[in-house]
């Protein structure tokens with residue numbers, strides 16, 4: 242049934258077959274095929290999959306298997322109609338799996354919850370907006386409302402949304418970033434003065450070495466593998482640090498290069514693959530840098546970039562002193578890697594002129610995420626690997642416009658400068674008090690401080706930690722409302738009143754009074770480009786996200802609003818003109834959008850301008866945390882399968898990890914399985930161990946032996962979110978520690 246990890250290279254025929262069968266399975270074949278050929282092309286729409294940038298001259302069809310899944314999920318011919326809700330009460334729907342809910346297809350008209358029948362009923366847009374507006378106006382304080390954003394929302398929609406929310410009077414704008422790359426933003430803003438990656442796609446063509454820490458691009462950013470493969474072929478070294486042996490990082494076969502497929506010429510991706518303990522990266526990075534400083538004492542003036550350190554950085558002496566005082570024994574114990582293994586990384590790093598460091602959730606979702614990422618920055622600074630071709634920091638973002646949403650002001654902690662400009666351009670006084678992030682939003686609802694929850698996309702109930710607690714918090718609300726394309730669990734754990742507000746997807750034509758509209762997005766590398774959907778909308782009653790915000794704003798702010806909401810919606814170019822007035826880097830927005838491939842927002846750190854409090858890149862000193870756990874307690878990381886997009890489950894296979902037709906599996910080291918008295922395939926319950934006396938349990942997982950270090954375990958999100966305490970968060974970024982859950986494994990009683 243399974244062989245772990247599966248033995249063929251990633252990509253290749255199975256990837257092509259999987260994407261083709263996705264299209265064949267989607268009910269509207271012609272539409273899916275047409276959609277695919279418009280994806281990531283200069284005149285098409287941006288792939289709703291991930292935030293990996295598009296090459297300048299995209300191949301005829303620049304898509305990957307998971308892009309195919311994302312597109313065919315949106316262009317499906319299946320529909321959730323009002324009849325569907327007469328057949329299924331909300332209680333009945335709550336019994337269904339996330340996979341089933343997703344499979345019902347696109348929502349078609351606005352719905353309101355009817356409590357006597359416990360079901361959703363159709364409602365007009367006008368009435369829906371009135372319910373929202375009236376409820377918001379009745380709140381004692383605007384801070385009693387929460388406005389969540391998931392990262393698919395376009396720049397235009399995000400800008401209008403935050404404008405409306407601030408005119409209404411709150412900064413309660415939590416977003417999926419709070420659970421995602423927030424730690425990267427905090428770490429980099431402090432160390433480098435900017436929270437975004439400093440590299441461009443062309444840097445991957447110049448790098449001599451690429452580090453990949455805590456990221457699984459084979460599944461989550463498949464188009465990145467193309468760059469890695471090219472880099473490897475021209476001789477660049479690729480170093481991976483990952484507790485799991487991820488197949489996509491071992492070898493890759495490009496599914497869109499038939500030549501390579503015919504000869505089965507896969508290429509190895511990683512030249513060095515190390516498996517640290519979960520959470521062991523901070524220790525590992527310190528070990529690598531301890532070696533580098535040692536090399537420098539052996540070969541003075543030839544290892545470190547002294548000119549760069551002197552001219553551009555601060556705090557080097559304290560940093561070097563701390564490393565000198567850090568014990569090898571602590572490094573080895575906490576990283577799970579030997580001194581020699583770390584030396585191999587240091588050697589590659591030092592013989593490479595230009596180095597890029599990439600990372601994702603394996604670093605960000607830990608208690609010590611911020612200091613860990615700052616160690617990555619330290620490593621880059623040692624040899625001047627920031628602001629130089631082929632080198633830099635590359636936090637690989639998740640959602641296709643999560644970075645753009647932040648740029649547009651979706652943030653619970655906006656800067657004073659941003660609020661000043663927003664207030665002066667729109668002639669109002671924005672609220673200054675910081676709002677709640679995702680975790681604080683849950684707590685505010687649980688404690689009754691907030692009673693309206695509005696979501697621009699996403700699946701808050703499933704994506705957040707402590708599922709049982711969070712669902713109860715949402716259910717306490719007076720009103721919950723979701724702008725969404727498909728049905729999901731968050732619509733079913735609703736407040737006393739609830740709305741489902743169905744919107745257009747990326748692939749669909751957005752026709753407004755001024756004609757068909759384009760929107761814009763910003764990728765992981767600060768490139769802004771247009772996206773225009775061309776399909777007939779899934780239903781004539783769908784509104785665009787900007788139009789929904791305009792409706793909401795008019796119903797809430799009424800005549801007193803100085804903004805011409807209808808005028809902005811008639812032609813999104815007008816929204817872009819306002820963005821250009823408020824947000825630096827967007828001057829002449831509409832004109833620059835005409836450039837093929839869009840435009841680059843620039844990055845101060847890559848120009849070696851350090852906009853932090855020291856005016857210099859900062860070496861950060863951090864202590865290695867003691868992550869050891871009591872006997873019998875394992876560290877569990879929650880990861881994505883190959884057949885899911887966050888909480889959206891496309892299918893039940895995880896091909897690269899050899900899993901078929903199931904999701905409730907727990908990957909364990911064979912020795913742990915024996916020592917815990919378990920057997921492969923046995924069914925177990927997972928119980929998390931926090932000292933708050935709460936019983937958090939995820940039942941019925943099948944044990945799967947896997948190439949993972951002792952003491953470590955892996956399982957899929959969101960099934961395991963029930964295990965994560967809402968109070969277990971990263972220091973300073975408040976990100977849930979989804980990659981480090983202390984658990985015990987309980988055999989299930991037979992029978």
Ligand SMILES: Nc1nc2c(c(=O)[nH]1)N[C@H]1C(S)=C(S)[C@@H](COP(=O)(O)OP(=O)(O)OC[C@H]3O[C@@H](n4cnc5c(=O)[nH]c(N)nc54)[C@H](O)[C@@H]3O)O[C@H]1N2
Pocket residue numbers: 290291292307421454455456457458460461462482483484485487517518519520521522601602603604638639640878879880881882883885886887888980
């Ligand atoms: N197809 C698809 N694409 C996606 C998504 C999706 O769900 N499906 N989600 C999108 C989003 S929002 C995001 S944020 C990205 C997520 O992209 P990733 O961050 O790649 O996603 P995860 O599955 O969370 O994988 C984390 C990786 O980190 C490793 N890891 C876990 N803990 C540690 C650790 O302590 N140290 C180290 N070194 N490694 C560790 C895991 O083994 C795993 O390989 O992908 C985006 N793209």
Ligand SMILES: Nc1nc2c(c(=O)[nH]1)N[C@H]1C(S)=C(S)[C@@H](COP(=O)(O)OP(=O)(O)OC[C@H]3O[C@@H](n4cnc5c(=O)[nH]c(N)nc54)[C@H](O)[C@@H]3O)O[C@H]1N2
Pocket residue numbers: 390391392393394417418420421422602606639640697698699700701703704705724725726727728729744745746747786879880881886887888889958959961962965979
């Ligand atoms: N345990 C654990 N928890 C995690 C993570 C983890 O690794 N482990 N990862 C975290 C991360 S990195 C992230 S980013 C969050 C993700 O958190 P979210 O962004 O909240 O969740 P998604 O699953 O991406 O949201 C999917 C829903 O978005 C809606 N949708 C899809 N397309 C559109 C659209 O075009 N417009 C609108 N309005 N709605 C649309 C659909 O209804 C779909 O059900 O989860 C976090 N939670």
Ligand SMILES: [Mo]
Pocket residue numbers: 417420421422638639640
């Ligand atoms: Mo994410």
